[in-house]
Amino acid sequence: MWEALKRLYHRMGSPKWFYEISARWLPWFAIPAALCLIVGTVWxxxxxxADYQQGNSFRIIYIHVPAAILAQGAYAMMAIAGGIFxxxxxxxxxxxxxxxxxxxASFxxxxxxxxAxxxxxxxxxxxxxxxxxxxxxxxxFLYFGVMALQKAMETDDTSAKAGAILSLVGLVNIPIIKYSVEWWNTLHQPATLKLTEESTMAMEMLIPLLIMIVGFYLLFATLIFMRTRNEVLWHERKKSWVKKLIEAEK
Amino acid sequence: MTRSAPVDESKWFTTHCDLSAHDVSCERDDRILFENLSFTVKKGDLIQLAGPNGAGKTTLLRLMAGLNQDFDGEVRWYDENIQSCFQDYARQRLYIGHLSAIKKVLTPLENLRWFVSSWPEVSEDALWQALEEVTLAGYEDIPCQQLSAGQQRRVALARLLVTPTPLWILDEPFTALDKAGVAWLEALLALHVNRGGSVLITSHHALSDIPALRQIELGVQK
Amino acid sequence: MSLVTATIKRDLIIAARNPGEWLNPLMFFLMVLALFPLAVDPDPKFLSKIAAGVVWVAALLATLLSLDALFKADVEDGTLEQWLASGESLYAMALGKVFVHWCISGLPLTLVAPLLALMMNLPDDAYAALFFSLLLGTPILSLLGAVGAALTAGVRSGGLLLSLVILPLYIPILIFGASAVYHAGIGMEYAGQLGFLASFLCISMTLTPFAVAGALKLNLSR
Incomplete structure (x- = not known):
């Protein structure tokens, strides 16, 4: 088990291997993502x-909640990937x-x-x-900071390291920021209506939401695969295997 | 410039230099600077890294000094990787880069004091003497921004006179020095090598007067 | 004397000879405060309601302004290279630099803020809270800011980038600092907010120097 994990880790470190295998994996994420999103949206x-208090306007949670969940999860993933690097x-x-x-940042x-x-x-x-x-x-804002910093650095190496350090500092700070904002909010304006209540939600409302969340996760994975493939091609553009690929395309 | 206060050579440093590079390779931006380079720096060696601009002289110098860990191969001090005995190693070598680390609002004496703060055994008298030898006597109270580039370089080089290290790693130390300064530094390098010290240096200046000189040519391989 | 204490001493001397380094943020602080009555409403009742928040926002901006220079000179003149070459811990060096920065930015702000708060008609009960919240909060501003300053030290015109990177991290300090002062002003307990600031200070004092040390190494030219 441990050995298998180690092997996988070493393979993941090889850009060429990733590029080849991700082409085969991509449909397994993209097709279920499309299915989940279509089913979830229509449902x-x-x-x-309709919600008894908010009427039909509550339906936006089917986009809002999955996007919000992923936006936070993505930051943690970015920081962890940076830490591994x-x-x-x-x-x-x-x-x-x-x-x-x-x-x-888009989510x-x-x-x-x-x-809004x-x-x-x-x-x-x-x-x-x-x-x-x-x-x-x-x-x-935290995402903006990381992206602006990555852009401003001169070399690929320093850009990656600076982004990683900042996102790790941000990751430690996110719970503190969340806590302080919640504390500040209860102080100033106890909101009567919330977009998402922690209280009970009817099953008929919950199931499509869960489907949408799964769909967003799959969509996220698909997008990450596609963008990482681009990054691989760009950074390995001077390696022979990429040159061969380009020759084949021509 | 003449040596006004000869250093007691027997007590100058306690250990000798034993630095070695093992199969050191380095590439920058997909360009190989040098590959499988091996050499040693021992007692009495003066090694000049030669080669055209961009050949990787400074890079090699910095990784020998332990400032750069982004390379393949190993650099050892007494058969131990320099990164695992860095504190030890750092006290036995003096690194002067082409950036002089001079603070312009401070006087030469204050700058020198900061430079030697890792060597508590260096006395205040020695600092005064060193400044006198680099012909900056009388400038002790003048902020470095009023000194010329050559004079500032001499403040940085004055450390060579006071820090008791066997190994000197110098990146283009002749920059901005006048004729007298160049002659003085050459004499100082010869003296250091003769008393058993070692020097690793990059310079476009010919050092051929010193018999111990060896050259390592960079930028030949593709 | 170790290189860390020598650096602290040296930087304090530099600040004493360049009074602009610590005076400019103070003047900026005063000017930003003056903007609010001019732009919004000089009515004393209104001012006393917003005073707590405005003083904290101005202190935060003034700190941000002074951070840009924290490591820039050290990167450019080769001082950073000498720190790394010395083999002393960069963690300690980062703490030393932050300490100096706080002495010349946070501490003067803390001392002057109660005077300027008079102009904002801050309620009488809030002065102690203002002083103590700034005393605990400004070191955190320096610590977190040092991470951003170290990350952007090698970037040309990094000042704006520094603000983008650091401001979101400042939010919790702003919330709890301003709320301590506001609560004191309306006669409520504010020990909880000060407690939060104190614990945040402890966390940042232990963790941020790691990030600063890592970020500083990125600034060595290769």
């Missing part, structure tokens, strides 16, 4: 019952981290936009300083 928008000098990990950043942005759209009919304004939305906004 959630057309068949799930810093500790074991595994270049693939750095490229995965670089691939995650813009996707995580974060999607969660913010859907939150939901806010208009519910609160009557596009933006309310609600605890979750504020945390999400700060998370977006």
């Amino acid at each position: 959630g928008l057309a068949f799930a019952p 810093l500790i074991w000098r595994m270049k693939m990990a750095a490229w995965v981290a670089a691939a995650i950043a813009p996707i995580g 974060c942005f999607l969660a913010l936009i859907t939150g 759209i939901w806010g208009k009919p519910t609160w009557g304004t596009w933006w309310v300083w609600d605890a979750r939305l504020t945390s999400m906004l700060l998370l977006l």
Whole structure:
């Protein structure tokens, strides 16, 4: 078992192996992702019952909640990939981290936009300083910081290392930021209506949500694979196997 | 410049240099700088790294000094990897890069004091003497920004006179020095080698007067 | 004297000879405070309500302004290279640098803030809270800021980038610092907020020097 894991780790470190194997894996993520997203969307928008308090406007949770979950998860994954790169000098990990950043930021942005759209009919304004939305906004700032830093560094190596260090510092800070924002929020405006209640949710509403969450995860995996493949090609562009690939394309 | 205060050579340093590179290879941005380079720096050696610009002289110097770990192969101090005995190694070698680490608002004496702070055995008198030898006597109270580039370089080089290390690693130390300064530094290098010290140096300056000189040519292999 | 204490001493001397280093952030602090009554409303009642937050925001911005220079000179003149060459722990060096930075930015801000808060009509009960929250909070600003300063030290025009990188990390300090002052002003207990700041200070004091040390190594030219 341990040996098998070790073998997998060493193989994952080889960009060529990853590039070849990911081409075969990709459909196994992309097709179920499309299925889940279609089924979840249709079910959630057309068949799930309306909320007794919020009416139909609650249906935006089918986009908002999965996007928000992934935005946070993606940051952690980016930081962990960065950590693997810093500790074991595994270049693939750095490229995965670089691939995650813009996707995580996009999900974060999607969660913010859907939150604002939901806010208009519910609160009557596009933006309310609600605890979750504020945390999400700060998370977006964290993503911006990492991406701006990666862009500003001169070499690939320093860019990857700087991004990794900053995302690890951010990862340690996220719980502190979340806690302080929640604390601040209860102090200033105890919100009466929340986009997602922790309380019970009817089964007919919950199941499509779960399907959407799974679909978003699969979509995320698909996107990461595709972007990492691009990163591999770019960084290995001077290696012979990539040159051969390009020759074959021509 | 003449040596006003000859150093007591027998007590100058307690250990001798035993630094070796084993199959050192380094590439930068997909370009191989050097490959499978092996050499030793022993007592009395003066080794000049030669080669055109961009051949990797500074890179090799820095990884021999332990400042750069991004290479293949190993650098050893007394048969131990320099990274695992770095504290020891750092006290036995003096590294002066082409950046002089001079703070311009401080006086030469204050700068020198900071440079030698890792060697508590160096006395304040020795610092004064060193400044006198690099002909900066009388400039002790003047901030370095009012000194010329050559004078600032001499402040940095004055460390050679006071830190008791067997190995000197010097990156282009002749830059900005005038004729007298060049002659003084050449004499100092010869003296250090004669008393059993070792020098690893990059320089476009010909050091052929010193018999112990060996050259390592970089930038020949593809 | 070790290189760390020598560096602390040297940087304090430099700050004493370059008063701009610590005076400019203070003047900036004062000017930012003056903007709020001018832009919003000079009514004393209104000012006293926003004073806590405004003073904290201004302190945060002033610290941010002074951070850009924290490691820049050391990277450019070769001082960083000498730290690494010395074999002394970069962790200790990072703490030393942060200590100096706090002495010339956070400490003066903490001392001056109560005076400037008078102009903002801060309620009488809030002055102790303002002083203590800044005393605990400004070192965290320096510690977290040092990570950003070390990451961006080699980047040209890194000042704006530094703000982007660091500001989100400052949010918890801002929330708890400002709320301590505000709560004190309306006669409520504020020990909890100070407790949060104290524990955050302990965490950052142990963890951030690792990140600073790692980030500093990125700035060595190869």
